[in-house]
Amino acid sequence: MSDTPSHGPVKSIMPKWVRGPQDFVGGVALIAIALFALWASSDLQGMRGFSFGAGTAPRMFAYLLLGLGVAVMVVGLVTEGVHLAKYHWRGPLFVSLAILSFALMIRPMGLIVTAFSSFLIAALGTPETKWTETIIVAVCLTAFCSLLFPYALGLPLQMLPKFMIR
Amino acid sequence: MGDVFSNLGLGFGVVFQLVQWTPAFLGGVSIPIPVNILLCLIGALVGTLVGVLPGIGTIATVAMLLPITFGLPPVGALIMLAGIYYGAQYGGSTTSILVNIPGEAGSVVTALDGFQMAKKGRAGPALAIAAIGSFFAGCVATVLIAVLGAPLTKLALAFGPAEYFSLMVLGLIFAVVLAKGSVLKAIAMIVFGLLLSMVGSDIETGASRMAFNIPELADGLGFATVAMGLFGFAEIIRNLDAGGEQDRQLVQQKVTGLMPTKKDLWDSTPAILRGTVLGSILGILPGGGAVIASFAAYTLEKKVSKHPERFGHGVIEGVAAPESANNAAAQTSFIPLLTLGIPPNAVMALMVGAMTIHGIVPGPQVMQKQPELVWGMIASMWVGNLMLLIINLPLVGIWVRLLRVPYRLMFPSIVVFCAIGIYSVNNAPTDVVLAGVFGLVGYWLIKHDFEPAPLLLGMVLGPLMEENLRRALLISRGDWSVFLTRPLSAVLMAIAAGLLVLAVLPSLRKKRDQVFVESEN
Structure with a gap:
């Protein structure tokens, strides 16, 4: 993408220990999406014996996304990264x-x-x-x-x- | 070999089919009309028209124009869609040469040398070589599809659910490896897409999943809706951020002298050949496609050139190679779709959507049961390429004028067009709202450096993956090792694992990033 946010001295609302705010926030959002999906699919049937229920695959992907979200967030915490982009309204x-x-x-x-x-x-x-x-x-x-x-x-x-x- | 010719013959027969038209005002006199050729022509024209508009890439163009094919018979609709696809692709390269705004990701590298040529007053030859290179690549790719189609279909019929699942995993991994930016974030986007595809009703039990009792969600999120949001609306919002006008440095000189010189032709021939070969290979790979092909071809050209330092200052090879490569790849990416039923990239995924609307499920069965459909489409690709060559060069002047329309007038029109397009798919206002929501999601993704293309691919492959995973596990009675004990499946999985390891290895990562950095300097 061409307009990757600048490294400039944007006043950050993030605390100092977040070194890559862009990834950190991205990861947190993915976690939120995953948790929401887990909640939304909680009423669906799970595995019956060795056959999949309606809820098996959604929950599988949601857990996977949860894990990836955590990973992206951790990357945002520990590695120096870009600041949050400026939003226009x-x-x-x-x-x-x-x-x-x-x-x-x-x-x-x-x-x-x-x-x-x-x-x-x-x-x-x-x-x-x-x-x-x-x-x-x-x-x-x-x-x-x-x-x-x-x-x-x-x-x-x-x-x-x-x-x-x- | 005889098979190939008879198949292609069948295809051209379909394309050149004449339909007797008996208008009332002629009093019973009927005129034969080559309907499919006309559809191909209209598709290519409209595709170019929309593709030329800055900020609308191939995916958004195809999504936006899907509704205009709804009223047609399946063969005609597919032929027209294929035309739209090439048109959009070609329109993208026109803008990157003339305005330095790549209409779509596949022609980002074309802008490097193409725009420099245009600045020197050589826009004409650059456009001509782009068209000729594309046409040549298109011819080769058409033959390749015809040759590979039948054997791959046979292979596909030997595939069980486990193999299909492994193949799709491999495709997704390819998409990650070939995507730009962080591997981790690309995987996250794919999984997000898979998760989104779960919305709707369960294929086996019919249970409603994550649909929150919204009737429009009962059948799942519409693919065209999401694509339009992520690639259409999001792109508009982002362009508004940039403040519209400032970066549009349109070449002001008149485009004169389209004909390339002898030297141009001499210089670009080997580049076109290399680009075609590279593009064809990368196009077939799942997850590959036009974007990576053009980047790779440009890099290769720079490597083999005797004067690599001249690249970026307007050398014709820098236009010829990526343009041939992206057209070859655009076309060979139909191969996995038509033979295996697996869309290798986001545009092909849209094609699946279009086919489903016409009641066609792409895959090996279609090849056998509706050969006229598949071969007609393949033959139309060649015709489509020829059309582009013939219609576009004389029309360059019109495209240039179109580019002068200010963005402040363009974007509200695009918004309205997209809205009408989405609405007309199901006559559902909810779809329009959903597309708007995905527009905002897409805007957020762009702001956080997440690529939307893998998301779309995940969304299309999601239901297929789930179905095959369930079947494979049902057959193996719940034994997950089935993916590793069946030889074909094991090979595919091994390749996928190997690729993933390679992708995160530092040395290869650096090389991969280098390829993409080309576009940013």
Whole structure:
């Protein structure tokens, strides 16, 4: 990956004894995922004799991940490593919001409204957005999508909001 | 040998198949249309179009364009997908030569010398050699697939569950060894992927596993959904971090004079040959594929060159070798998929997803029961490569213009397209939300230097591995030593263990890192 976090003097929230915060946090997260999976699969049946139950393989992989998570964490503790990368909030927030609004709106509002509004929400993700051109492109894209998907590709997408169809 | 020709003949027959089209407005006159060739052409064009967009790699392109093949008959859909795949691959090399932004990981090394050539005003020859090298590699790889297909299928039929399981372990280990960065973290990602693949219902008992009573999770996490999140959305979010525009140094001169000189051709011929051979071999290996092939070919070229110091300053061999290698590998990586039913890398894993949607389970059975499907696809690869050569060189001007579209307008469009694409797979809004969640997961993974590709591979192989593990242990009545007592399985396991040991040995680690460091200086 090209943007490996810098070694620069980022003020670290990590205590000093964590020498590779990036790996340390990564390992801890893997451990958390593994523990969550173990909890989630705890209600499943285990081995019956020598045949696998529904829960055998999930638990096997979860324990494996647990072990690997611990290993990554220990590596982060004992070897000098990179600091935590800087997170930005704007891009992730608005792109997620755009996706979420798409999911919520597509059923009741139809493709035209949804595609247009999701485009605009996503565009909030960068300070470089210039609104006139963005709106023009959004209109064009919406028109293009509403021709391409239902007509050219024959996908069963609803175009207009539900209340307008009735 | 006769088999090979008759099989290829069957394949080309499928590709060149004419369908009578009788439109109403012509009053009953029917026009023969080569539907499959058209699909291949459209696939290659659209694939290039999306592949050229910066920040969308091959995996995201294929995931994004999956829905457009849903309405087609299986053969047509697969042919179009293969076209999209090569198109995306080729689009990636175009951006790396013209803008120094590799559209996909396979063309990272192409950017080293390709962009330098472009800066000297030699973008045309660089693009032409990339296309010619790719085409040549594609021809060789097509023949190779045809030759190896039948015998490997026979071998595959001799495989029992234990052998399959061992083979997949070997594939995953290969993926780890060939991946960039920490071996430990790559293994962790694979296991994370395996764990994610467990979500859904148990194949044998039908019990719901880790689905939390969410109906959309009952059939498991959609593969295209996860791929789109990890490679599409995550990539967009990451690009927004970087602040979009600053690193896009588009070559401003007009691209003129596509034709390479005689000297270019003379210099690049041996490089293309070596790249093709290396790429073909690395492509067949499970876990290999286009990325590692291009890195290895570049390194080899630098080693054998009389003037290694000129690499990185715009030598044509530096474009020819990796481009041939990554195309050869892209194509030969179909071999394990078609013969054994095991996807060797993430793109092939997506192909499995596409095939499953059309009710095809890839593997030795398909080879025998639906030969027209498999051979049609193989023949279409060759046609696809030819198309790329013919359509792309004249279209370079259009691709360049596309690259001038600012990212601030591009990324919201990509977000909307991806969202529509995912939604149309199952008409499920939940899938869109899940893809968004995986987008954030992918962003986090990138920030912590975890590679998402092994995760995807683990996710695809997970169900297959579990099934074969269960069967093998059932047959052996719970005896785990079955993986070591059956000779074929034991050999595979031994190779896997050997590889893993080699990967963590300091001397080899250093060499491996060196190969990847090439791209960063």
